[in-house]
Structure formats: structure tokens, C-alpha cells
Amino acid sequence: xxxxxxxxxxxxxxxxxxxxxxxxxxxxxxxxxxxxxxxxxxxxxxxxxxxxxxxxxxxxxxxxxxxxxxxxxxxxxxxxxxxxxxxxxxxxxxxxxxxxxxxxxxxxxxxxxxxxxxxxxxxxxxxxxxxxxxxxxxxxxxxxxxxxxxxxxxxxxxxxxxxxxxxxxxxxxxxxxxxxxxxxxxxxxxxxxxxxxxxxxxxxxxxxxxxxxxxxxxxxxxxxxxxxxxxxxxxxxxxxxxxxxxxxxxxxxxxxxxxxxxxxxxxxxxxxxxxxxxxxxxxxxxxxxxxxxxxxxxxxxxxxxxxxxxxxxxxxxxxxxxxxxxxxxxxxxxxxxxxxxxxxxxxxxxxxxxxxxxxxxxxxxxxxxxxxxxxxxxxxxxxxxxxxxxxxxxxxxxxxxxxxxxxxxxxxxxxxxxxxxxxxxxxxxxxxxxxxxxxxxxxxxxxxxxxxxxxxxxxxxxxxxxxxxxxxxxxxxxxxxxxxxxxxxxxxxxxxxxxxxxxxxxxxxxxxxxxxxxxxxxxxxxxxxxxxxxxxxxxxxxxxxxxxxxxxxxxxxxxxxxxxxxxxxxxxxxxxxxxxxxxxxxxxxxxxxxxxxxxxxxxx
Amino acid sequence: xxxxxxxxxxxxxxxxxxxxxxxxxxxxxxxxxxxxxxxxxxxxxxxxxxxxxxxxxxxxxxxxxxxxxxxxxxxxxxxxxxxxxxxxxxxxxxxxxxxxxxxxxxxxxxxxxxxxxxxxxxxxxxxxxxxxxxxxxxxxxxxxxxxxxxxxxxxxxxxxxxxxxxxxxxxxxxxxxxxxxxxxxxxxxxxxxxxxxxxxxxxxxxxxxxxxxxxxxxxxxxxxxxxxxxxxxxxxxxxxxxxxxxxxxxxxxxxxxxxxxxxxxxxxxxxxxxxxxxxxxxxxxxxxxxxxxxxxxxxxxxxxxxxxxxxxxxxxxxxxxxxxxxxxxxxxxxxxxxxxxxxxxxxxxxxxxxxxxxxxxxxxxxxxxxxxxxxxxxxxxxxxxx
Numbered sequence: 008x009x010x011x012x013x014x015x016x017x018x019x020x021x022x023x024x025x026x027x028x029x030x031x032x033x034x035x036x037x038x039x040x041x042x043x044x045x046x047x048x049x050x051x052x053x054x055x056x057x058x059x060x061x062x063x064x065x066x067x068x069x070x071x072x073x074x075x076x077x078x079x080x081x082x083x084x085x086x087x088x089x090x091x092x093x094x095x096x097x098x099x100x101x102x103x104x105x106x107x108x109x110x111x112x113x114x115x116x117x118x119x120x121x122x123x124x125x126x127x128x129x130x131x132x133x134x135x136x137x138x139x140x141x142x143x144x145x146x147x148x149x150x151x152x153x154x155x156x157x158x159x160x161x162x163x164x165x166x167x168x169x170x171x172x173x174x175x176x177x178x179x180x181x182x183x184x185x186x187x188x189x190x191x192x193x194x195x196x197x198x199x200x201x202x203x204x205x206x207x208x209x210x211x212x213x214x215x216x217x218x219x220x221x222x223x224x225x226x227x228x229x230x231x232x233x234x235x236x237x238x239x240x241x242x243x244x245x246x247x248x249x250x251x252x253x254x255x256x257x258x259x260x261x262x263x264x265x266x267x268x269x270x271x272x273x274x275x276x277x278x279x280x281x282x283x284x285x286x287x288x289x290x291x292x293x294x295x296x297x298x299x300x301x302x303x304x305x306x307x308x309x310x311x312x313x314x315x316x317x318x319x320x321x322x323x324x325x326x327x328x329x330x331x332x333x334x335x336x337x338x339x340x341x342x343x344x345x346x347x348x349x350x351x352x353x354x355x356x357x358x359x360x361x362x363x364x365x366x367x368x369x370x371x372x373x374x375x376x377x378x379x380x381x382x383x384x385x386x387x388x389x390x391x392x393x394x395x396x397x398x399x400x401x402x403x404x405x406x407x408x409x410x411x412x413x414x415x416x417x418x419x420x421x422x423x424x425x426x427x428x429x430x431x432x433x434x435x436x437x438x439x440x441x442x443x444x445x446x447x448x449x450x451x452x453x454x455x456x457x458x459x460x461x462x463x464x465x466x467x468x469x470x471x472x473x474x475x476x477x478x479x480x481x482x483x484x485x486x487x488x489x490x491x492x493x494x495x496x497x498x499x500x501x502x503x504x505x506x507x508x509x510x511x512x513x514x515x516x517x518x519x520x521x522x523x524x525x526x527x528x529x530x531x532x533x534x535x536x537x538x539x540x541x542x543x544x545x546x547x548x549x550x551x552x553x554x555x556x557x558x559x560x561x562x563x564x565x566x567x568x569x570x571x572x573x574x575x576x577x578x579x580x581x582x583x584x585x586x587x588x589x590x591x592x593x594x595x596x597x598x599x600x601x602x603x604x605x606x607x608x609x610x611x
Numbered sequence: 612x613x614x615x616x617x618x619x620x621x622x623x624x625x626x627x628x629x630x631x632x633x634x635x636x637x638x639x640x641x642x643x644x645x646x647x648x649x650x651x652x653x654x655x656x657x658x659x660x661x662x663x664x665x666x667x668x669x670x671x672x673x674x675x676x677x678x679x680x681x682x683x684x685x686x687x688x689x690x691x692x693x694x695x696x697x698x699x700x701x702x703x704x705x706x707x708x709x710x711x712x713x714x715x716x717x718x719x720x721x722x723x724x725x726x727x728x729x730x731x732x733x734x735x736x737x738x739x740x741x742x743x744x745x746x747x748x749x750x751x752x753x754x755x756x757x758x759x760x761x762x763x764x765x766x767x768x769x770x771x772x773x774x775x776x777x778x779x780x781x782x783x784x785x786x787x788x789x790x791x792x793x794x795x796x797x798x799x800x801x802x803x804x805x806x807x808x809x810x811x812x813x814x815x816x817x818x819x820x821x822x823x824x825x826x827x828x829x830x831x832x833x834x835x836x837x838x839x840x841x842x843x844x845x846x847x848x849x850x851x852x853x854x855x856x857x858x859x860x861x862x863x864x865x866x867x868x869x870x871x872x873x874x875x876x877x878x879x880x881x882x883x884x885x886x887x888x889x890x891x892x893x894x895x896x897x898x899x900x901x902x903x904x905x906x907x908x909x910x911x912x913x914x915x916x917x918x919x920x921x922x923x924x925x926x927x928x929x930x931x932x933x934x935x936x937x938x939x940x941x942x943x944x945x946x947x948x949x950x951x952x953x954x955x956x957x958x959x960x961x962x963x964x965x966x967x968x969x970x971x972x973x974x975x976x977x978x979x980x981x982x983x984x985x986x987x988x989x990x991x992x993x994x995x996x997x
Contacts, residue, residue, distance in 0.1 A: 015760065016806070020931060021923060023804045027935070028919055034946040035912055039905060041953045045863040046901040053863025057877055 068202070069219030070165060072246035074179060074209065076255040077283075077482045083179055083210075086168040088297075089141040091149060091161055092134040095126050098158030105137070108156065111148040112138055134160065140298065166297050167203075167210075173290035175258050177318035178251070178418075178480060180208020181296040208318070209249060209480055212417050219246030250482045252281035260602040261286045264595040269583040270562075271319040271459040274599050277467035277568055277577040279489035280476025282416070284599060285460070287319040313583075321414070321421045324456040325581050328536030328588070329384045330566045331405075331451025333469060336377060336508065338404035339392050340501040347377040347504045353387035357446070364390055364446050367537070381508030382518050384535060386450050393449025398440055401448060402428040407495055409464035409475045410457050414492070416478045424461050427454035452539055462579035466534070466566035469505060470574035473497040509534055510571050513593075523567060523593035526601045529609045533567025533596065535588030560584035563591035569600050569609075576603050630988070635690050640921065640987040646914045647685075647965065647980060651678050653907060654891075654966035660873045661887040661894040662968070670887065670968060677970040681977030688981025694989050697982065698752050698929045705749035705774070711738040712781040727785050739790045740975040742778045746794055747801065747936030747979070749774055754805040755929035762808035771802055788834055789947070789959035796943040797936050804935045805928075838957045854890065857883050859954050862896040862904075869900030887968045889960055892952040907966075911945050921987045930986040937979035944976075 045053065074083040091112065098104050105119045114137070126135055141149075146161065153159060167182055182203035185193075189204045193214055198204060205211035222243030261272040265288040274284040291308060300308070308315060317323070339345035355371035357364040366372065366386040372379070380388035393401060405411055411426030425431075427448060429440045447453035457465075460478060468475050473495035483489060509532035512518040519535040539561055563585030568577040578596045585591030630638070655675065662670040715729045715738045728735040750771055757767065775798035782791045803812065827835065861877035864870070875897035877883050886894050896904045918938035925931035941964050948963045950956035962972045 016758075016928075019762075019806060020804055023806070024919055024922055024935070027800050027803060027939070028916075031915060031942050031946070032912075034950075035908060037955070038946065038949050038953065039908055041950075041955055042862070042896065042901055042904045042908070045859060045953065046865055046896065046904070047867055049863055050866035050901075053860050054866060056860050057864035 067222035067224050067240075067243045068165065069221050069243035070245045071167070071219065072213075072217035072248045074217075074249045074251060076175075076251055076253045076258075077281075078254065079250065080255050081170060082175060082251065082253070082255070084168050084170065085165045087163040088139070088166040089146045089161055089163050090139040091137045091141060091145075091159065093137055093156075093160070094134050094158045096158070098156070101126055104156065104159075108137070108149075108159075111152065112141065112145040114138060167293070168297070169293045171255070171259075172292045172294060174255065174262065175251075175253055175285070176208075176290050176293050177287040177320065178208050178253060178258075178285050179293060180210035180212075181206055181293040182210060183296060207316075207420075208418060209251065211419050213249055217246040217249065220244035251480050252276075252283065252482045253285065253480065254283045254603075254606075256606060257284040257599055257602055258286065260284075261595065261599045262288070262290065264598040265582070268585060268591070269313045269319075270581045270585065270592075271323055272578065272580050272595060272599065273320050273459050273463040274576055274578045274603070275463050275467055275478060277470035277476075277574050279483055280464075280467075280478045281483060281489075282460075282478055282480050283576065283603070285318075285320045285480070287317065287323070289313050289315045291315045318418065318420075319459065319581070321416055321418050321458050321460045323458055323581065324422055324424065325459070325562055325564070325583075326453075326455055326538035327410075327451040327457045327462060328538035328562070328564050329386075329451055330462055330465075330534045330536035330564050330579075330588075331455060331457075332381060332384065332389050332449075333465065333505070333509070333534055333566070334405045334408055334410065335389055335393055335396070335401055335449050336381060336505060337408070337469070337497070337501070338396055338401050339377075340504065341404065341497075342396055342400060344395055345377065345392060350374045350376045351380070351385075351388045351391055353385050355387070357387050357390045359443060359446070362443055364443070377504065378508040378511060379517075381505075381534065382511040382515050384512075384519050389449040390446040393445050394442065398445045398448060399428055401445075402426050402431075405455075407475070407493055408468045409492065410461050414460060414464060414478050416460060417480050421460075422458055424457040425454060451536060459579050459581045462564070462566050462581075463577055466568055466579060467574075467577035468495065469502070469509070470532075470568035470577050472502055506532055506571060509567075513567070519587075519589040520565060520567075520593040522589060523565065523597045525569060525597060525604065527604065527609070529569055529600075529604055530571045531567050531569030531600060532571045533565060533593065535593060536564030536566070537586070537588050538562045538564060540584065560586055563588045565589070565592035565596050567593075567596050567600070569604075575607070575609075576600060629693065632690075635988060638988045639686075639689060640917075640984050643914070643917050643921070643980070643984060643987070644682075644685075646910065646917060647682070647977075650907075650910050650914065650965045651682075653910065654678075656872070657891055657895045657898075657966060658887060658968055660875070660898060661891050673970075674968050674973075677973050678965075680970075681973045684974060685977040685981035685984065688978055689984035689988060692985060697748055697933070697985070698755065701745075701748035701752035705745040708738065708741040708745035709778055709781075711736075712742060712778055714738075716781055716784060727787060737971045739778075739782050739785070739787060740971045742782070743790075743794065743797070743940055743975055744978055744982070746775065746778060746798060747933055747940065747982075750798060750801045750805075751929045751932035751936060754801070754932055755927065758928055761806075763802075763806045763811070764808050765811060768802065768807065768811065771798070771805075774798075786831055786834070787960070788830075789961040792947070792959065793940070793943055793961065797939045800939040800943075801932050801936050804922075805932055834957075854885070854958055855954050858890055858893045858952050861893040862953060865897040865900040865904075867901045869896075869898050869903055872898055874898060889948065889958075889962055889967060890952055891967050892949055892963050895966075896952075908949070911942075911964075915942050915945075918983055921983055921990065924990040924992045925986050926990050930990065934983050934986050937983045940979050941976060944972075 070085050073081060073085065076082055093104065095101055101123055102119070105114060105122060108114060109119070122135065122137060149159070149161060153161070169176070169179065183206040185198045185202070185204040190198060193204065196215070196218060205214040205217065210217065220243060223241040224237065225239040226237055257274055261274065261284045265272060265286055268288055270288055272284060272286040273282065275282045295304070340347065352374050353366055353372040355366050355369050367384065371387070372383050372385040375383065375385050375388050379385070405426040411424050413421045413423045427444070432438055432440050444453055448455055464475060464478060474491055475493040475495070477490035477492050510530060512535065513520045513523045513531050513533050520533050523531060523533050525531050540559055561584070563582040564580065565588045566579045568574040578599055580592040580595045582591045582595065658674055659671050711729065715727065719727060719729050727737055727739065729738055753771055753774065759767070775794060779791045779794050782794065857877065861875065861883050864877065865875070875894060877893070877897050883890055883893055892904070895907060915938060918934060918941070922931050922934035922938065925934055944961050944964045947956055947959065947961045951958055951961070962969050964976050965973070
């Protein structure tokens with residue numbers, strides 16, 4: 008009985024297996040039939056399609072937008088980059104060809120050997136790149152003889168060209184291979200292999216504007232990839248040109264003034280926030296990114312301790328030092344707790360809870376009022392003022408003058424600076440605020456950090472009477488209203504007091520920035536700063552022992568604007584490890600301003 | 612091994628046989644292995660050309676390593692396991708795989724828009740691959756345990772259908788239509804051989820056909836696109852129709868004898884996308900022509916026939932159905948892939964068995980082949996009782 012069941016199932020299963028097998032067999036027959044149909048019956052037809060007339064769609068890259076300065080001078084353009092390629096199959100003996108070719112282009116024996124090896128590895132109907140980045144002479148020399156070299160072809164592609172090399176390199180930025188992050192960020196655009204994306208500066212920030220929309224070229228292509236004829240062209244949409252607010256003359260002057268120094272310069276129009284010059288030093292040549300680096304070159308650039316690839320103007324964090332006294336003075340005036348005529352006696356230091364807070368001048372300034380304290384940068388005066396105001400009042404005023412927050416200048420990676428407060432210290436260090444910390448904040452030391460760009464905004468705010476404009480690298484269109492971040496209401500009297508103090512910094516015999524006096528008697532106002540990098544050792548007498556190590560020297564700062572009565576330009580300068588603001592930074596600002604007034608005059 | 616030793620019926624559980632090593636080796640289906648090796652070597656030749664010769668040789672060598680690993684697994688699965696191991700653990704394996712599919716759904720990693728992989732330490736586990744084998748074993752076990760005389764009606768098929776549909780639901784959601792269709796094909800074949808009543812089968816076919824419009828609405832836009840494209844590839848020659856048009860040109864231009872090794876202009880000039888994975892058959896057809904294509908189809912047909920012979924000789928229901936499942940896993944992929952390349956079926960991501968570049972599908976297939984060989988080891992032809 009069991010055996011019957013078993014046999015019955017077995018028989019049944021065999022029938023069912025046959026059914027499944029039959030369905031499969033039918034499937035295979037259909038596949039075989041289809042293969043026969045495509046390959047044997049219609050093979051000739053498809054062969055024609057494959058070999059003679061194949062439609063190939065080639066993307067046409069959109070020319071990237073060019074970048075101009077405020078006077079429409081070209082800062083970045085596109086230039087053709089030529090390469091010569093050969094299709095080995097059509098070329099005949101390659102060694103002979105390269106030999107003959109080396110009469111017209113620079114082709115070493117070594118390179119020829121390498122090419123021949125490469126040709127062996129590669130399928131012979133694919134083009135082989137012989138040489139890239141051809142010079143104009145090489146291009147024209149080959150072009151007239153192209154018929155003597157069957158299989159040879161000249162290809163061109165458009166590459167970025169920076170005619171003034173390192174001029175404004177940090178503002179412009181450079182291009183590079185897109186990373187995953189770039190693809191995510193510019194997800195609305197597709198990057199084919201070999202296409203580049205802005206990696207820094209305005210090239211990065213305005214990538215979407217600059218890039219444009221690629222077009223398509225419909226071509227008939229034969230089996231070896233040669234173009235037979237063009238069928239249809241869908242032209243690309245070129246990227247938009249950018250007109251920067253940068254003034255090349257000022258930019259160049261500022262770059263030259265910085266010379267070998269490390270640091271940053273920002274010059275802006277205090278009346279609308281346009282940035283006229285933005286320098287970060289040392290610089291690099293963005294053309295290098297197009298030509299490519301050797302390993303050693305790249306190492307030298309990327310591991311240079313002076314960080315040439317960083318734009319220190321908006322990414323450098325520096326203690327503002329005495330330039331911060333402008334903020335403290337303004338906070339004092341606005342609070343009503345400060346009578347500008349009231350004098351404070353400076354004997355060279357201030358004692359608080361057993362701690363000595365020194366003035367930079369060990370012997371003291373004697374009796375000073377606000378204007379004198381600014382002129383001579385008396386620290387003791389500002390210790391006392393800061394104490395009277397309290398840290399939180401200072402912090403509020405600093406934010407109202409453009410410090411402690413990113414400005415939104417239109418460059419990636421901007422750093423916000425830091426203005427400490429009680430709440431901040433509680434949050435970050437979980438500790439309470441010490442009175443001594445208010446003192447050192449009063450002279451722009453301690454936790455305070457700002458970027459050179461923020462310092463320029465701060466001094467521009469004083470210059471224009473209280474408006475914090477959003478700094479911009481794009482030239483404003485005629486009639487375009489500049490964007491305002493914050494509007495302060497400073498009284499004429501307060502502004503006048505502050506102006507007197509800052510003007511005296513430059514023009515008073517006791518001022519700290521005599522070296523900033525402009526040519527042609529144009530009156531300027533400014534404030535020096537010397538920000539401490541390392542804690543100095545002091546002898547018992549209080550005499551500072553300055554380290555001889557260059558990296559431990561103080562940073563030199565200077566902020567200023569001119570002309571004092573109707574300010575047209577505001578400048579901030581930071582020279583890393585430059586020593587005194589008055590001696591290292593002020594002359595840089597002077598050169599930039601002199602250049603400005605030589606070009607535009609001081610009136611109107 | 613003789614009649615008296617095994618007092619068990621065909622319909623009940625089979626007796627346990629333990630074989631010596633020499634006996635296992637003697638019984639190993641060497642002809643199956645030979646056919647597999649032939650096909651794999653055939654595949655190496657095509658792949659070498661498809662990856663562009665020496666330029667991407669590493670891809671080629673990786674495939675050689677993956678294939679060797681696969682062969683090792685096959686032999687291991689066939690020889691190492693005891694007779695009833697697979698049956699005993701079938702449900703456990705199935706439940707585990709289903710659980711992993713669910714986990715993948717929740718926390719799998721996303722690649723190319725689909726959520727298919729689970730990061731396990733340093734490698735990525737494609738959980739749907741596990742399910743392919745698990746489903747075969749679980750269905751075979753079910754029908755083995757619930758054997759009955761006569762054909763199977765609706766009531767007998769509730770559980771098996773659920774066993775097929777559950778993992779399918781997860782996999783469709785991933786979305787991976789190709790694998791889901793594959794599971795359906797494999798599952799249905801097992802049910803057919805297990806003894807579905809003709810009336811039920813007939814109704815099923817009618818219902819499936821009628822529900823097509825409904826299923827259509829459930830498809831992703833890109834999946835609909837592929838089906839529309841199948842019937843009129845010229846509508847979108849650069850987008851979804853590109854694969855099919857280029858593939859047909861490649862295949863058709865191969866003619867009777869082909870253009871020769873490494874000389875297919877369609878394949879070598881980058882006209883053909885995915886040429887080393889899903890569209891590798893086009894490379895073969897272009898470079899080796901009709902003769903090459905038919906040779907491979909014949910090799911496949913021989914392999915499948917050999918597998919069916921093993922099924923026919925299987926010792927019990929579990930063995931028989933396992934072999935049917937494993938064979939169909941292989942056969943359905945061949946038919947769907949080649950059908951797709953030749954423009955007969957919509958483009959779904961199913962690789963060509965043993966030929967396409969890719970590790971996980973190769974490993975799964977070879978494990979299935981190992982199961983098949985394992986069944987063969989204990990089959991009737993070796994004097995095992997009937």
C-alpha cells in the first residue's frame with residue numbers, strides 16, 4: 008500500500024518534472040530563436056547600425072562664468088588647453104610617428120617609451136593621449152601638418168586661467184575634482200568624470216551661478232569612434248559672469264605691502280559693505296591647480312605652517328588686542344556710565360585680588376581721559392572701564408558692531424570669532440566668570456577672537472556712524488541697496504569723541520600709529536593692536552622679556568578708516584607675529600589707503 | 612545499504628545513512644561539477660573581454676577568486692553535511708533569513724537607491740541571497756512533512772503561499788523586483804512538482820493574469836518605465852531605452868560567428884552599459900556570435916538536464932523538491948537574464964548565472980548546486996532503497 012503511494016507520487020512527480028522541464032525547454036527555444044532572429048536573420052542590419060552609423064551623444068561643456076574685478080578687469084577666464092591624441096590603428100608604426108612628432112612638440116625619449124608601452128596595453132582603436140597642455144607654437148606647428156600624420160588629432164578643452172597668478176587667489180579660489188561632499192552640496196548638478204568643481208573662494212560659493220548648463224551634440228560615430236557628421240546641436244548655456252567688488256589695484260598694493268609677512272588685510276567701503284581688497288598671506292598660484300602638482304609641490308603647499316591655502320581674512324581667528332578698545336569705549340559712552348572728560352590715573356598696573364594687571368607701558372601713562380587713553384592705548388584705563396561696564400555689556404556691544412558672528416560674506420568656511428560672556432563661560436567651561444577676565448577682555452585679550460574681516464566691519468561701523476553692512480565680494484549694481492545686518496544709533500557727540508581719539512592715534516605726537524599717516528595730508532583715524540600669542544615672562548621689576556622665537560612674537564593689528572570727516576575706506580590689517588601694530592601693521596594700511604586716494608581722490 | 616536496512620516508506624521520513632569519505636567521493640556527481648567548471652571557464656573568457664582586458668584585470672581576478680570560493684562551498688556543502696541536516700534546520704534557516712530581511716528593511720544600508728545590504732562587520736550581506744536558499748529548503752521540508760496522496764488543493768497550499776509571499780513582500784519593498792520575481796518562479800515550480808491540482812494551477816494563472824493591471828499600479832515609476840521601454844525602446848533612446856537598444860545592436864551585429872575576442876566595438880567602445888554584470892551576454896553574443904551564444908545556451912541546457920536527472924533519482928520528497936528549487940533558481944535566472952539582454956523581457960537586475968561578475972549571486976548559486984549534489988549523494992541510483 009505504501010509502495011503504491013510511493014510509486015504513484017514518483018510517477019506523478021516525473022510527469023510534473025517533465026512539465027516544468029518542458030516550460031523551460033520552450034523558454035530556451037524562444038531564446039535560441041530570438042538569438043537566431045537577431046544575429047543570423049537581421050545580423051547585417053545591426054552590423055550596419057553598429058559599424059557605420061551610430062548615434063553618439065556628446066555633452067558640450069558650458070563655458071564657466073568669468074570673474075571680473077570692480078573695474079571689469081579679468082581676474083579669471085577660460086582658456087583652451089590643447090592635447091594631441093593618436094588612434095594607433097590608423098597611425099601605422101607608432102615609434103616612427105612619435106619620432107617625427109618630436110620635431111614639432113617637446114617629446115622626450117622617455118615619454119616615447121612610456122607611450123609605446125601604453126599603446127600595447129590599450130585597444131588599438133581607442134585614442135591614446137600623446138601630450139597635454141600644448142603651447143601655442145606646438146599647436147600651430149601640428150595643425151598645419153595634421154595631414155602628414157594620419158590618426159593624429161588635436162583635442163581642446165577649456166580650462167580656468169588666472170592671468171594675474173596669485174592676485175586675490177583666496178577670494179577667487181580654485182577648482183578640483185568633486186568629492187562626495189561636493190556632489191551632495193551641489194546635488195542639482197551632475198559632474199561627469201573629469202569635470203571640476205569650485206573648491207574654495209567665490210569659485211566654490213557661486214558654483215551654481217558660474218557653472219551654467221551643458222549642451223548636447225548628437226553625432227554619427229563609426230565603429231572606431233570617429234565622428235562622421237554632426238546631426239543636431241543643443242547649445243550649452245554658459246555660466247554667469249561674476250563682477251567682484253574687489254579693486255585689483257588695491258588688492259595688488261595690499262598683497263605687495265604684506266610682502267613676506269603672514270597675515271591678512273581687508274579693505275572695505277564703509278558705506279555699503281563692498282570689499283575692495285581681501286588679502287591672505289602667504290598666497291599660492293591657482294593656475295598650479297590646473298597644471299597639476301608634483302607630490303613635493305603639493306606637500307610643500309599643504310603642510311606649510313603658514314597655511315597658504317587658508318583664507319585668513321575670514322578663517323583666521325586672532326585676539327583683537329587693543330583694537331577692541333573701540334568697542335569698549337563705545338559701550339562705555341552708550342551706557343552713560345562714562346564721562347569722556349573724566350581722568351583715570353595709570354601707574355603701569357592695576358592690583359586686583361592680589362593679581363597685578365599690567366599696562367603695556369610699565370611706567371604708566373599718568374592721568375588720562377578717554378581720548379588720551381585711546382591715543383596712547385592705555386590698558387589700565389580700559390581695565391577700569393571694563394570693570395565698570397561688566398562683561399555682558401561689552402559682549403552686547405561687540406555683537407552690535409559685527410563681532411562674534413559669521414558675517415555671511417559669501418565665502419565658505421567662515422569662522423565666527425568669539426565674544427565671551429558669563430553665559431558662554433558657564434556653558435563651555437561650566438565655571439563662573441572672574442573679574443580679572445573682564446579686565447583682559449577690556450583690552451581684547453583672553454577669550455576674545457575675531458577675524459580680520461570682522462575687524463574691518465567693526466571699524467567701518469564707526470566710520471559710517473553706526474551701520475553694520477553685510478560685507479560682500481560682489482559689486483553692487485547701481486541702485487542696489489546694500490544689506491544691513493544691524494543699525495546702531497550712535498549720537499553725534501559720542502561719535503565725535505571716539506573719532507577724536509582714533510584720529511589722535513594717527514596724528515597726535517603721542518599716538519601709537521604715526522606710521523599710518525597718509526600722503527597728501529588726508530586725515531585718517533585708526534587703532535593699533537598688539538595681541539599676545541604667548542604669555543610673556545616678566546622679571547621681578549615687571550620688565551617684559553620678549554621671546555626671540557618668531558612664532559611666539561605678538562600679532563600686530565591695525566584698523567583704520569579715512570578720510571575722517573567723510574570716510575570712504577576702512578581697512579583692517581593683521582600681521583602674524585609682527586610685533587607692534589603701529590610698526591608692523593599700520594604701514595600696510597597706509598599703503599592701501601594711499602593707493603586708494605591716489606586713484607579716487609579724497610573728496611566727492 | 613539494501614532494502615531491508617531501511618524500513619521506512621517513501622512517504623515518511625527516510626532513514627539515516629552515514630557514508631564513509633571514499634563513498635561520498637565516489638557518489639559525488641562529477642559530471643555536474645564538470646559542466647559547472649566548463650561554464651565558469653567559458654565565463655572567464657567573456658569576462659576578461661568585458662572588463663576591457665588588462666586595464667581592469669583586478670576585476671577579472673576577483674571573479675576567479677569568487678568562483679573558486681563558490682566551487683569550494685559547493686563541494687563542502689555536498690560532502691560535509693549528514694543526510695538529514697538540511698531538512699532538520701530548514702525552518703530555522705528560513706525564519707532566520709526572514710528576520711534578517713526585516714532587519715535589513717529597518718537598518719540596512721542604501722546603495723544605488725535600494726536598501727538591500729546589512730553591514731556585518733567588514734562585509735555587506737545581501738540578505739535576499741540567503742532567502743533564496745532558505746525558501747527552497749523550507750518549502751521542500753513543508754511538502755515533505757505534509758505529504759499526502761492525490762493532488763494538492765487550496766487548503767494544502769495556504770502555508771506554502773505565505774512562505775513565498777512574506778519574503779517577496781520585503782524584497783519588493785527594497786526595491787528589488789528581479790529577486791522577488793525569481794523567488795516567485797522558484798517557489799511556484801516547487802509547488803507544481805509537489806503536486807498542485809491542475810484546477811488550482813489553472814485558476815492561479817488566470818488570477819495572476821487578471822491582477823496584472825493592479826500590480827502595475829504598485830510598481831515604481833522606473834519599473835513601469837522599463838516595461839514601457841521594452842515594447843518601444845525608441846521612445847527614450849538615451850534614457851531608459853538605451854540599455855535595450857545598445858544591447859540589441861551589440862547582439863545583432865555579432866552575426867553568426869562574431870567579431871572575435873576583445874574586438875566587439877559595441878562592448879569595447881563603451882556603448883554597452885553594465886557589460887561585465889547584467890549585460891555580459893551581449894558581449895558574448897557580439898564577440899562570439901550566434902555560435903557562441905548557442906554554445907552557452909546548450910551548456911546551460913545540459914546543466915539543467917543533469918539537475919533534473921538528479922531530481923528524478925532523489926530518494927525522498929525533500930530531496931526531490933530541493934533539487935527542483937535549486938535547479939529553477941539557476942534556470943529562471945538564465946531565462947530572465949538572456950531574455951532581458953535580447954529585448955524580450957523588461958530590464959530587471961538579474962545577473963547571468965556563473966558568467967556575470969559578482970560575488971554574492973555566484974556564492975548563492977554554488978551553495979544551491981552543493982545542495983543538489985548533496986541530494987545526489989544519497990539518491991536511489993546508489994542502491995539506496997526505494
